[in-house]
Amino acid sequence: MRRHLNTIYVTSENAWLRKDGANIVVEVDGQERGRAPLHMIGGVVCFGRPGASPALMAACADAGIALSFLTPNGKFLARMEGLRTGNVLLRRTQYRMADDPARAVPIVRGIVTAKAANQRTVLRRALRDHGDRMEAAARATIETAEARLVHIARRAAAAQDVATLRGHEGEAALVYFGAFDAMIQGDRTAFSFRGRSRRPPLDRVNALLSFLYAMLGHDCRSALESVGFDPQVGFLHADRPGRASLSLDLMEELRPVLADRQALTLINRGQLKARDFAIDEGGAVSLTEDGRKAVLVAWQDRKKRDLRHPFLGETMPMGLVPHVQALLLSRHVRGDLDGYPPFIWK
Amino acid sequence: MQPPPPDPAVEDALVPVSALQHYLFCPRQCALIHVERIWAEDGATAEGRILHERVDGGRPDRRQGVRTVRGIALRSLAHGLTGKADAVEFRERGAAPYPVEYKRGRPKSHRADEVQLCAQAICLEEMFGQAVPEGALFYAQTKKRLIVTFDEALRALTLQVAADVRTMIAETHTPPPRFGPGCKHCSLADQCRPTRLEKPPCVQRWLTAQLDD
Numbered sequence: 001m002r003r004h005l006n007t008i009y010v011t012s013e014n015a016w017l018r019k020d021g022a023n024i025v026v027e028v029d030g031q032e033r034g035r036a037p038l039h040m041i042g043g044v045v046c047f048g049r050p051g052a053s054p055a056l057m058a059a060c061a062d063a064g065i066a067l068s069f070l071t072p073n074g075k076f077l078a079r080m081e082g083l084r085t086g087n088v089l090l091r092r093t094q095y096r097m098a099d100d101p102a103r104a105v106p107i108v109r110g111i112v113t114a115k116a117a118n119q120r121t122v123l124r125r126a127l128r129d130h131g132d133r134m135e136a137a138a139r140a141t142i143e144t145a146e147a148r149l150v151h152i153a154r155r156a157a158a159a160q161d162v163a164t165l166r167g168h169e170g171e172a173a174l175v176y177f178g179a180f181d182a183m184i185q186g187d188r189t190a191f192s193f194r195g196r197s198r199r200p201p202l203d204r205v206n207a208l209l210s211f212l213y214a215m216l217g218h219d220c221r222s223a224l225e226s227v228g229f230d231p232q233v234g235f236l237h238a239d240r241p242g243r244a245s246l247s248l249d250l251m252e253e254l255r256p257v258l259a260d261r262q263a264l265t266l267i268n269r270g271q272l273k274a275r276d277f278a279i280d281e282g283g284a285v286s287l288t289e290d291g292r293k294a295v296l297v298a299w300q301d302r303k304k305r306d307l308r309h310p311f312l313g314e315t316m317p318m319g320l321v322p323h324v325q326a327l328l329l330s331r332h333v334r335g336d337l338d339g340y341p342p343f344i345w346k
Numbered sequence: 347m348q349p350p351p352p353d354p355a356v357e358d359a360l361v362p363v364s365a366l367q368h369y370l371f372c373p374r375q376c377a378l379i380h381v382e383r384i385w386a387e388d389g390a391t392a393e394g395r396i397l398h399e400r401v402d403g404g405r406p407d408r409r410q411g412v413r414t415v416r417g418i419a420l421r422s423l424a425h426g427l428t429g430k431a432d433a434v435e436f437r438e439r440g441a442a443p444y445p446v447e448y449k450r451g452r453p454k455s456h457r458a459d460e461v462q463l464c465a466q467a468i469c470l471e472e473m474f475g476q477a478v479p480e481g482a483l484f485y486a487q488t489k490k491r492l493i494v495t496f497d498e499a500l501r502a503l504t505l506q507v508a509a510d511v512r513t514m515i516a517e518t519h520t521p522p523p524r525f526g527p528g529c530k531h532c533s534l535a536d537q538c539r540p541t542r543l544e545k546p547p548c549v550q551r552w553l554t555a556q557l558d559d
Contacts, residue, residue: 087383089518106549113553150557157554228383310556312542327536331543334382334520339549344556 005042007219008034009296011072011289015050019059041065043222045215047292048072066222073286075214087228093333094233094246101162104235106339107249107332111236112165113156114253114342116172120149121345122256123176126183126264138182145179166236169252176256180205183264190274191267200284204277207285208266211292212259213251215299216322220254221247223322227330250325257345258318262302271298311341356423361515363420363429363465366507369514370458375534376511377520384537412437414446420469425508431466443470445481452487457503459483460494464504467496 008024010017016027024041026034038059043066046052052067060067061082068079097103123146131139149172156168173196181193184205193205201207221244224231234245236252266272276291287295303319311328325343332340361380368376378384408414413436420429435444445466449459460483467478483492494500514521523540532538 089382110549110553113557117557153557157550157557311552312539327539331539332549336520336522336543337546337549339553341549341552344553 006036006040007043007045007300008036008041009300010044010046010050011048011292011296012050013048015046017044017046017050017052017056019053019056024056024059038063038065043068043218045070045218064226066225068218070214070218072289072292073211073214076218081225087330090228090330090333091230091233094229097333098233098235098239104162105160105165107235107329108162108165109156109159110340110342111249111252112159112169112172113153114344115169115256116149116153116156118253118256118343118345119172119176119260120146120153122261122264123149123179123183125261130183130185130268133185134182141179141182145175148175162236169236180260183268185268186270187267187274200282200286202283202285204272204274204285205263205267207277207287208263208272208295209259211287211295212263212299213255215296216251216254216259217244217247219319220250220322220326223326224250224329226323227326229326229330250322250329253342253344254322254325257343258302258321262298266295266298307345310344310346356426359512359516360421360423360426360428361508361511363427363462363469365511365515366465366504367458367462369507369511370456370461372524372526372528372532373510373514373521374523374538375532377514378534378537380511380515381518381520384534420466420473422465422469422472424472425465425468425505426512427465427469427508429466429469431470434470442476442478442480443474445470445478446491447481447483449483449485450487452485453483453492457500460500461504461507463494464496464500465508468501468504 008026010026012028012033014028015033018025018027019038020035022038023035024038024044025032044052044060046067046069048071050069057067057080059065061080064082066079066081069077071077097107123142127134127139127142127146134142152168152172152175156165156172159165159168177193177196184191184193191204193203196209197203197206198210201210221231224246229246231244231247233239234247234249237243237245237248239245272291272294276288276294277285278288279285303317305318306315307318307321308315309321309324312324316324321343328337329340331337365376365380368379415434415436416432418431418434420431421427431445432448433446435446437444445463447459447463447466453459463481463483467481470478479496481494481496483494484490485492523538523544525540525544529535529538529540
């Protein structure tokens with residue numbers, strides 16, 4: 001089994017990354033803050049202004065280590081990458097399938113079905129974990145949403161065209177986010193949720209979700225590129241310049257499992273407090289540096305947790321799931337499988 | 347005496363000698379590497395790579411009258427092959443070039459190593475215009491040389507495999523996996539997924555079944 005390699009997240013503003021032998025070294029103000037052997041690293045993600053030496057960049061390119069630069073809020077800026085973007089045949093087939101709605105259906109069907117099913121699992125787990133302590137109204141909201149998501153998932157699994165599937169996806173999002181606030185325990189004033197807002201996030205829950213989605217997007221993009229896909233050409237998401245549509249496609253089924261559940265855990269266990277967020281004059285909410293650090297530590301821990309892959313029947317760390325899904329998608333595109341087996345979480 | 351430069355299309359269609367060995371080990375592995383350009387390194391491939399870097403990087407030397415040239419480029423336009431020889435020995439003036447291929451492990455039951463060496467010999471024959479009747483495989487694990495005679499049967503097998511590989515690469519076809527004992531030694535098993543993809547379920551049916559509690 002492919003090893004789950006660690007990602008290094010560099011959050012200090014004045015960090016400098018360099019290579020020392022076969023190691024990556026992180027310096028802050030000239031002081032060594034950490035070092036790790038390159039062969040243990042799958043990616044390096046820099047927030048803010050950290051720089052990297054050309055020697056380190058070359059070593060990362062050679063070893064296939066993705067080196068990415070993001071804004072402090074996780075918005076993608078740039079990425080440095082080596083030669084290994086092979087498999088032009090896969091990309092050609094990807095483009096042909098993306099242009100042909102009939103051939104895109106088996107992929108989009110898998111994604112939308114799994115997304116609704118996984119959203120339902122998040123609701124079920126909230127009931128399982130906190131159901132006894134919930135107010136009757138919150139409980140009822142979640143139970144109703146759960147029942148509706150089962151139906152949406154079943155209808156999606158039988159859908160015959162992409163337009164219908166997009167409709168199911170939208171309906172599922174409405175139902176799910178309509179019940180999201182009911183899953184939040186603890187500090188209800190700081191963490192209330194009234195629907196998704198993204199540009200900018202207008203409350204703490206949305207700020208947290210956006211940050212986690214940015215991290216997940218980064219992992220999905222790396223996974224797709226490592227099997228040879230073009231992350232910009234999607235099946236569910238239409239092409240738009242600058243948008244990584246295929247990363248967004250792959251993210252859909254994984255958002256509930258990897259990001260939403262993580263957000264709820266961080267809030268409900270009190271691992272994030274109101275003071276871990278900043279609100280600007282215009283009402284936009286973002287994580288503070290301490291808040292980001294807490295999220296990234298939890299995110300890395302979660303990725304190390306083992307789960308059983310539903311299609312392969314193997315136990316693997318959660319962090320490998322985007323890679324395995326990218327691989328299964330590539331095997332469908334290249335003809336080994338007659339559909340795309342999505343990741344269904346139970 | 348350099349032959350005229352070949353047609354670029356012919357040069358493009360040359361298949362690597364190493365692909366023949368991959369094909370005999372497993373046609374799907376060959377396609378994953380040479381059609382889909384997937385490569386994954388494990389302990390065995392890393393050892394092999396380091397061994398070859400060491401061998402190919404060596405300078406020509408002369409011992410007991412045998413001149414050894416390392417890492418020379420090989421080509422056969424007649425059979426569409428390209429590659430590199432670990433070592434070619436020239437025993438005396440006018441004698442046939444003698445290819446020696448270094449292998450990490452031990453002699454194997456399948457003929458992949460012999461076919462690879464034979465393909466090198468076929469290239470050398472075309473390049474030097476003289477018959478190459480014999481060569482050797484050196485196995486690092488047993489530290490023994492295995493002499494290989496390029497007889498009619500081995501040549502026929504080599505040319506057949508070369509033709510099959512050329513066809514597979516030209517058609518950009520990846521055969522389905524077939525699970526076998528070799529799979530546990532294959533560095534591409536994670537990408538190939540032989541156990542799950544040999545007889546995959548109908549995904550639509552699998553998906554529907556996942557939704558039942």
